[in-house]
Amino acid sequence: MSAMRETMAAQPKALERILADRRALDDAARRLEGRRVLVVGTGTSWHAANQGVSMLRRAGLEAWPVAAVDAALGDPFPTADDALILLTHRGTKHFTSEVLARARARDVPTVVISRQGNPDGDLDTVPNETSSAFTASHLGALLRLAQLAERLGAELGSLADVPDAVAAELVNPATDVVPPRRLLQYAGVGINAWTAAEGALKISETARVASEGLACETVLHGPAVALGVDDALVCLDGGEGSDRLLELADVVAAQGSTVHRFARTELGGTLSIFPLIVIVQKIAAEAAELLGTNPDRFGRDLPEREAAWSRVAL
Secondary structure: OOHHHHHHHOHHHHHHHHHHOOOOHHHHHHHHOOOOEEEEEOOHHHHHHHHHHHHHHOOOOOEEEEEHHHHHOOOOOOOOOOEEEEEOOOOOOHHHHHHHHHHHHOOOOEEEEEOOOOOOOOEEOOOOOOOOOOOHHHHHHHHHHHHHHHHOOOOOOOHHHHHHHHHHHHHOOOOOOOOOOOEEEEEEOHHHHHHHHHHHHHHHHHHOOOEEEEEHHHHHOOHHHHOOOOEEEEEEEOOOOHHHHHHHHHHHHHOOOEEEEEEOOOOOOOOOHHHHHHHHHHHHHHHHHHHOOOOOOOOOOOHHHHHHHOOOOO
């Protein structure tokens, strides 16, 4: 079994532990109150940043997602009047580390959400993951963001129901999403546009399948035209914009593409991201197993790629 699969299986227990651990939440929330909040991350953490911003805005905060590379370039960089939430799985990414060092040097109130044992962390998630396909740390960071938003006044739904929803998804049958010959397109509405982006990232890095994840409306206004018999579409429905997703599915199916629809509405629109993210994790893991790729190595198990990637600081 891959490390990715083992880590996915441990997610319900990890989320239960996070829910029970509220020791640092009050202090972290106080750092954010009354300030513009920039939520910074890279890759999977960039997707979490955008979903976290959606939660924080429900608490009345002025919150903005900023990619770590953009923050490092000052576009924008938080001032001492702002607050920073930094999302980092391991605490080792190049640009997130640069942003954190500069923010602390400038006395920017900062909350770091990261792995257990990270000396820079304020709210921890899970032990350091061994797979490059981050799964549990992603869900853990999202739950920490939800806890912060709730502590600041957001009404998101029942966080206590999240671990069971994740556990149920893990024991559900396989998704039956077979990688198409050309492109796997993911689509979602609102907060789940970023679940779609995460789905594309996951299957690309684990199974090396060409994929794209976009907001439903973005797909309708251009990319859908290019889809045909060599492509497939995954619609991720959290209960918001369901009719529009159905329209997208119908037009793409009429063009000859295979369409897969997953609706998870029981937790409400915001918290639907948790079961839907598990679904895209499963699609990626199943594709890697079907195609015989190693989901844990970021493609670096291929000798010619290891040399190239070793020169890139991620």
